[in-house]
Amino acid sequence: MKVTIDDVVLPGDFCEDIIKAGEKSRVILGPGLRKELEKIFITKAGVLRKRAPNTYWVDSYQKRYVPARGENVIGVVIQKAGDSFRVDVGGSCSATLSYLSFEGATKKNRPEVQVGDVIYAKMLVASKDMEPELVCVDSNGKKGRLGVLNDGFVFKCSINLVRKILNPSCPLLNSLKNEWPFELAAGMNGRIWIKANSMRETIAVGNAILGCEYLTSEEIKSMCTNIASILAGHVS
Amino acid sequence: MGAEEKDLRDFKLQPMKCELNFLSKSDGSAILSQGDTVALVSVNGPLDIKSTSQSIEKSTLEILFCSKGGKPSVADRYKENVIRQTCEKAVLGCLYPRTGITITIQELEDFGGFLSCALNCACLALLNSGVSLRHVFACVTCGVDEKGEVVLGGRGCDTQISCVFDSIDKTLITCFSEGTYSEGTYLEAVARCRAASELVFAFYRDVVSKYSNAI
Amino acid sequence: MAEIYKLIHPVKYFNDYISRDIRPDGRKFHEQRNIKVNVNSLKTAEASAVVKCGNTTVVCGVQLELATPKAEEPELGFLVTNVELTPLCSSKYRPGPPSDNAQVQSYMLSDIFSNSKCIDLKDLCIVPDKLAWVVYCDIVCLDNDGSLVDACIIALMASLKTLSLPTVTYDPETEEIKVDPDVRTPLKVDGCPVATSFAVYKLTERNILLTDPSAYEEEMCGGLGAHFTVCLNKGLICGNHKFGGSHLLMENQEEVLKIAKERANLVVKVIDSCIKNEKSIDK
Numbered sequence: 001m002k003v004t005i006d007d008v009v010l011p012g013d014f015c016e017d018i019i020k021a022g023e024k025s026r027v028i029l030g031p032g033l034r035k036e037l038e039k040i041f042i043t044k045a046g047v048l049r050k051r052a053p054n055t056y057w058v059d060s061y062q063k064r065y066v067p068a069r070g071e072n073v074i075g076v077v078i079q080k081a082g083d084s085f086r087v088d089v090g091g092s093c094s095a096t097l098s099y100l101s102f103e104g105a106t107k108k109n110r111p112e113v114q115v116g117d118v119i120y121a122k123m124l125v126a127s128k129d130m131e132p133e134l135v136c137v138d139s140n141g142k143k144g145r146l147g148v149l150n151d152g153f154v155f156k157c158s159i160n161l162v163r164k165i166l167n168p169s170c171p172l173l174n175s176l177k178n179e180w181p182f183e184l185a186a187g188m189n190g191r192i193w194i195k196a197n198s199m200r201e202t203i204a205v206g207n208a209i210l211g212c213e214y215l216t217s218e219e220i221k222s223m224c225t226n227i228a229s230i231l232a233g234h235v236s
Numbered sequence: 237m238g239a240e241e242k243d244l245r246d247f248k249l250q251p252m253k254c255e256l257n258f259l260s261k262s263d264g265s266a267i268l269s270q271g272d273t274v275a276l277v278s279v280n281g282p283l284d285i286k287s288t289s290q291s292i293e294k295s296t297l298e299i300l301f302c303s304k305g306g307k308p309s310v311a312d313r314y315k316e317n318v319i320r321q322t323c324e325k326a327v328l329g330c331l332y333p334r335t336g337i338t339i340t341i342q343e344l345e346d347f348g349g350f351l352s353c354a355l356n357c358a359c360l361a362l363l364n365s366g367v368s369l370r371h372v373f374a375c376v377t378c379g380v381d382e383k384g385e386v387v388l389g390g391r392g393c394d395t396q397i398s399c400v401f402d403s404i405d406k407t408l409i410t411c412f413s414e415g416t417y418s419e420g421t422y423l424e425a426v427a428r429c430r431a432a433s434e435l436v437f438a439f440y441r442d443v444v445s446k447y448s449n450a451i
Numbered sequence: 452m453a454e455i456y457k458l459i460h461p462v463k464y465f466n467d468y469i470s471r472d473i474r475p476d477g478r479k480f481h482e483q484r485n486i487k488v489n490v491n492s493l494k495t496a497e498a499s500a501v502v503k504c505g506n507t508t509v510v511c512g513v514q515l516e517l518a519t520p521k522a523e524e525p526e527l528g529f530l531v532t533n534v535e536l537t538p539l540c541s542s543k544y545r546p547g548p549p550s551d552n553a554q555v556q557s558y559m560l561s562d563i564f565s566n567s568k569c570i571d572l573k574d575l576c577i578v579p580d581k582l583a584w585v586v587y588c589d590i591v592c593l594d595n596d597g598s599l600v601d602a603c604i605i606a607l608m609a610s611l612k613t614l615s616l617p618t619v620t621y622d623p624e625t626e627e628i629k630v631d632p633d634v635r636t637p638l639k640v641d642g643c644p645v646a647t648s649f650a651v652y653k654l655t656e657r658n659i660l661l662t663d664p665s666a667y668e669e670e671m672c673g674g675l676g677a678h679f680t681v682c683l684n685k686g687l688i689c690g691n692h693k694f695g696g697s698h699l700l701m702e703n704q705e706e707v708l709k710i711a712k713e714r715a716n717l718v719v720k721v722i723d724s725c726i727k728n729e730k731s732i733d734k
Contacts, residue, residue, distance in 0.1 A: 062366030
């Protein structure tokens with residue numbers, strides 16, 4: 001079936017608008033789109049989106065992570081193997097993380113990472129034919145926000161929920177950060193790490209995130225004020 | 237042609253009801269009822285599987301069919317085979333080499349046409365799981381009544397013809413039948429099923445639009 | 452050279468043949484392989500047949516046994532079909548319990564057979580609720596070179612057509628059973644279902660139908676069980692099976708039915724003339 005931007009799409013549908021745009025300039029096909037025999041086919045169920053000038057993708061529901069290059073993910077170290085760590089990121093196979101890919105690490109000066117540690121890292125290599133590889137430094141060798149996450153609490157959620165809360169137009173994090181202080185790392189593999197001053201606050205952040213999955217922006221705002229007032233003890 | 241086409245479409249399918257994401261822990265799941273027949277399907281994957289069943293070219297589909305009684309039988313293997321071959325055609329397995337996708341089908345209620353319900357339910361569960369698909373597919377069953385007329389749904393008929401169509405060109409992917417029938421009946425049944433598959437695809441779109449507006 | 456080419460570019464190799472309207476084994480698209488049938492080849496079985504379709508070879512042996520009918524169907528006898536795919540017939544099969552594929556083939560066979568209604572199970576019953584024949588049809592595949600179901604059905608029908616049941620006398624009072632193997636009545640067989648397989652190959656924008664595909668062609672066209680099988684009994688369709696594989700267009704269907712009909716007539720002739728020959732030798 002022929003579809004246009006912002007339509008609900010099913011796999012097997014095709015979009016002619018993208019082909020037309022492709023004749024004039026280069027287009028970028030995001031997740032859920034695939035070129036086959038001069039036609040652009042949809043491969044996932046969801047809503048076809050466009051961002052000007054030329055990026056197209058399908059907003060879809062997904063729980064299982066498929067590694068993609070350049071994404072920040074949260075993983076758990078499951079094994080130390082020689083000069084690298086094996087990290088479970090929730091994909092079909094575990095990712096490797098070389099001990100040299102930490103800031104300031106040398107052969108002598110190994111980073112202190114134990115089995116069971118939670119790591120916030122960037123996907124350096126993610127191809128369907130190769131094992132994914134993670135790094136904990138950016139291109140300048142700086143650690144930035146990457147590295148071992150200490151304390152805090154990790155929970156899993158669907159991948160589109162992570163995309164939703166990281167979307168700048170989503171009011172959730174903006175509303176929450178004004179209410180009480182907390183740290184948050186969202187992995188694109190559907191794992192979220194949070195750290196707040198007390199357990200009560202940590203649980204509140206977690207519940208707020210999980211609760212916003214099917215809410216609109218307005219509903220999220222009112223939910224946040226609601227949670228904040230409960231936390232402050234105004235309502236029991 | 238126009239009038240005939242309309243005539244074909246006038247047939248009603250059994251009422252379908254569906255809930256996606258029915259199970260919280262699997263990657264994708266769907267529960268579908270077609271009339272009184274109910275199937276529950278869960279999809280997990282792409283996952284790591286044992287190296288003997290890995291394929292370097294495409295992802296391996298593992299189908300598990302659980303009948304209501306729980307006892308595995310030869311008929312279950314047959315149903316698994318039908319579902320595996322059909323899903324293999326739809327799933328873009330080449331995007332996930334050396335992995336496995338597990339599809340588990342649980343029979344809940346069988347008042348006829350279970351395999352057809354299970355196939356549609358498997359398609360919905362695959363949509364829910366976010367696995368890349370080439371196309372969606374719809375299974376429609378036709379029955380032949382005592383007078384030799386082809387009826388859609390066809391519950392209680394001795395002769396039943398089921399066809400699975402893809403959503404791109406509406407071509408036949410899978411076909412299986414029960415009983416004996418003439419050539420003309422067969423061709424009519426395939427044409428009817430093909431026209432009715434539109435209704436199933438419209439239903440899929442309806443289900444997807446309901447949840448995709450919320451996310 | 453050709454062998455290396457086949458290994459390096461398996462799809463292109465196949466395409467080159469198909470686009471020149473010929474199949475790798477030299478056949479035309481709708482040309483079938485030779486069918487050879489031999490009946491009563493096993494002396495230990497009640498009835499038997501060996502069938503060769505090209506390289507595909509299957510042996511069917513029929514054994515008889517007496518049993519009590521099921522309580523819910525006291526007037527019906529039993530006919531049990533089983534297909535064995537041993538490691539002998541292809542490197543794809545491993546020794547051990549029946550593989551999924553063997554179970555699927557067995558099920559398909561018994562499904563086609565029961566749908567065709569060519570044997571009335573009531574004929575197998577001797578005394579309702581007390582005594583009935585169990586006909587075990589064991590089919591062993593010696594060489595699997597594609598279109599297995601076709602060959603299995605021919606073997607099954609050829610052996611059943613030669614099967615005769617010994618006379619049994621049953622004394623209801625003493626429950627004594629007497630079997631007289633010398634006085635036999637042939638089993639009534641109504642029609643003769645014939646299966647014809649077609650592989651569907653997608654050659655850019657064109658769907659090619661290959662009649663009676665070999666194992667290699669089956670593999671190129673989507674693997675195990677992806678081909679389209681039509682079964683005809685006396686002009687009526689008694690089973691259409693197609694699981695996945697390349698898509699089938701509506702235009703193809705009529706073509707398929709026409710070829711299947713021609714082949715059904717041919718196979719029936721082959722079986723009948725084979726049985727006739729066998730009988731004339733016996734005399």
